[in-house]
Amino acid sequence: MPxxxxxxxxxxxGGGRIGTTLDLPLQRAVEAIAAEAxxxxxxxxxxxxxxxxxxxxxxxxxxxxxxxxEARAGALDLTRAIRSPGSALKPxxxxxxxEAGLAAPxxxxxxxxxxxxxxAPENFDRGFAGRITVADALRQSxxxxxxxxxxxxxxxxxxxxxxxxxxxxxxxxxADPSLPLALGGFGTTLRDMVALYAALxxxxxxxxxxxxxxxxxxxxxxxxxxxxxSATAVLVQPxxxxxxxxxxxxxxxxxxxxxxxxxxxxxRHVVGVWVGRPDGTxxxxxxxxxxxxxxxLPILARIIERxxxxxxxxxxxxxxxxxxxxxxxxxxxxxxxxxxxxxxxxGAAVTLRAAGGRRPLTFLVDGTPLxxxxxxxxxxxxxxxxxxxxVTVLDxxxxxxxxxxxxx
Numbered sequence: 001m002p003x004x005x006x007x008x009x010x011x012x013x014g015g016g017r018i019g020t021t022l023d024l025p026l027q028r029a030v031e032a033i034a035a036e037a038x039x040x041x042x043x044x045x046x047x048x049x050x051x052x053x054x055x056x057x058x059x060x061x062x063x064x065x066x067x068x069x070e071a072r073a074g075a076l077d078l079t080r081a082i083r084s085p086g087s088a089l090k091p092x093x094x095x096x097x098x099e100a101g102l103a104a105p106x107x108x109x110x111x112x113x114x115x116x117x118x119x120a121p122e123n124f125d126r127g128f129a130g131r132i133t134v135a136d137a138l139r140q141s142x143x144x145x146x147x148x149x150x151x152x153x154x155x156x157x158x159x160x161x162x163x164x165x166x167x168x169x170x171x172x173x174x175a176d177p178s179l180p181l182a183l184g185g186f187g188t189t190l191r192d193m194v195a196l197y198a199a200l201x202x203x204x205x206x207x208x209x210x211x212x213x214x215x216x217x218x219x220x221x222x223x224x225x226x227x228x229x230s231a232t233a234v235l236v237q238p239x240x241x242x243x244x245x246x247x248x249x250x251x252x253x254x255x256x257x258x259x260x261x262x263x264x265x266x267x268r269h270v271v272g273v274w275v276g277r278p279d280g281t282x283x284x285x286x287x288x289x290x291x292x293x294x295x296x297l298p299i300l301a302r303i304i305e306r307x308x309x310x311x312x313x314x315x316x317x318x319x320x321x322x323x324x325x326x327x328x329x330x331x332x333x334x335x336x337x338x339x340x341x342x343x344x345x346x347g348a349a350v351t352l353r354a355a356g357g358r359r360p361l362t363f364l365v366d367g368t369p370l371x372x373x374x375x376x377x378x379x380x381x382x383x384x385x386x387x388x389x390x391v392t393v394l395d396x397x398x399x400x401x402x403x404x405x406x407x408x
Contacts (some may be wrong), residue, residue: 004372019213021058026051029306037275037299038066045283047079047275047296050194051303052209054201054270057309059211061303065278083276087141088252088261089184089290091231092196092223094138095204096161099137099147099227105135105234105315109145110398113362113369119179121147122367124253126266127390131398135234135315135368141251143183150182158182161380165206165222166195167330184252194272201265201312203247204228232265233315240293243301246311251292256281262296268310273300332357332399337391339403346383346407353378364392383407 001027004268030049037047048068051061064077098105113127116119121143137145150158155177156335159169170187171175178185193208199206204223207216223231235248249400260275273296276283283290336353337343343350351364352370362372365381366389372379383389385407392402 004398014151019211020211021053021060022062022211023060026306027061028153029065030303033299033302033306034063038072040070041275042284044071044279044281045275045277046072046074046078047299048190049082049274049299050079050190050209050272051301051307052194052198052270054198054265054268057198057209058194058213059209060269061117062211068106072266076278078274078278078280079190081274081278082084082189083274083280084184084186084254085188085193085260085261086184086252086254086259086292087143087146088193088250088263089196090138090141090182091144091200091235091250092162092165092167092379093146093150093153093158093182094134094234095200095223095227095231096153096158097134099224099228102149103134105133107134108132108398109134109137109148111142111144112394112398113364113367114144114148116147116151116179119147119182121179127367127392127402128394128400129275130394130400138231138234139237142260146182147179148178155179158364161222162196165199167192167283184254190272190274192259197263197265197272198270199223200228200232201211201270202228229317233313236314237314239297239301241301243302245313246309246314247304248312249297251290251297253293257284257290260290260292260295262292262300264300265302265312266304266307266310269304269307269310271300271307273297273303273305275299293368314348330356332361332393332395334391334393334401334403337403337405339405341403342404343383343405343407346385349380349382351378352381352391352393354393354401357393357399357401358397360396362394364394366390367392369387393403 046065049063050348064079066072068074123143123202157371195209199222203225205219206222207219232248235250247264252261262273266270275295333356335355354377363370363379370379388406394400
């Protein structure tokens with residue numbers, strides 16, 4: 001037990017009692033954190049929390065929802081609710097890509113507009129990062145690189161790996177695994193996600209979670225040990241709002257803001273947090289909306305603060321720079337419009353211009369490419385109306401430059 005306390009006990013019908021693996025002081029602390037978090041959530045919203053021992057997979061604390069609150073579906077155990085994991089699934093995809101030799105953390109990958117048949121994924125901010133390391137693509141949760149890796153791996157192979165790790169994807173009847181799996185396009189539960197992260201943090205070895213004492217089940221391989229360790233080490237990073245060091249964490253937000261996730265692990269524990277509405281309607285939380293990073297991650301950090309310190313090692317990424325060329329030395333930049341520019345006439349054509357970088361250049365507005373001559377460093381754009389727009393230029397090497405402009 002993390003605290004050295006005896007296991008919690010839960011009553012059973014008939015006056016008897018049955019033991020659990022819960023740590024009573026930790027359970028009470030997590031319940032207090034959950035109660036405080038619930039007070040800040042909108043009506044009909046709820047949450048679920050699960051803390052498990054990384055090695056034994058024994059559950060140390062569990063909050064299934066707002067017990068007794070009818071408006072928040074307090075009679076349900078939401079750790080079992082089937083929801084979309086969003087980007088919280090990506091670490092498993094990258095671990096499988098590392099195992100297959102498709103990439104390593106320091107590999108350069110292009111985050112550029114690309115279609116996969118009829119499927120054209122976009123990033124959360126509808127922008128593109130250009131050339132970036134695989135490690136940074138995972139940390140920044142970029143969508144294009146993840147879908148590109150799954151396109152190489154194959155969705156069926158990825159679905160099989162998830163099943164082996166204890167998190168089988170729940171798909172609609174008759175549906176086959178496809179590229180949206182990379183972005184969490186399927187159903188899963190908080191229990192399954194915690195089991196998946198436990199496998200990543202335990203040298204790729206999968207084992208079911210346990211809430212009742214007893215002999216553990218045998219471990220089974222789900223990911224290659226080095227690949228799992230690399231994917232986990234990439235995620236070791238500071239908490240944005242402050243928190244314990246040495247924690248590997250990842251957030252996720254499902255389509256439409258219906259589910260906010262945060263999962264994290266140190267060297268001894270794995271923790272999962274889900275926030276959402278039990279009825280599946282979008283969760284709107286504050287003026288910025290609900291995301292895993294804004295809504296679930298602060299709860300995760302508070303829980304980990306209650307655990308005995310057990311920091312993990314991060315992964316230093318050493319990137320070998322390519323030989324410089326005359327064009328590469330000349331940094332890509334937007335010469336017009338400059339950042340913060342205000343354009344006065346929404347109906348007039350604007351000439352976007354860039355300097356530096358390697359041709360051909362691609363100009364985009366809010367993620368949509370504009371027609372342009374490959375040899376030229378400019379493109380014409382007619383703003384469709386007043387508002388704020390993101391202008392981006394990408395070069396042949398994947399470098400990017402961007403500016404936010406306003407049309408009034």
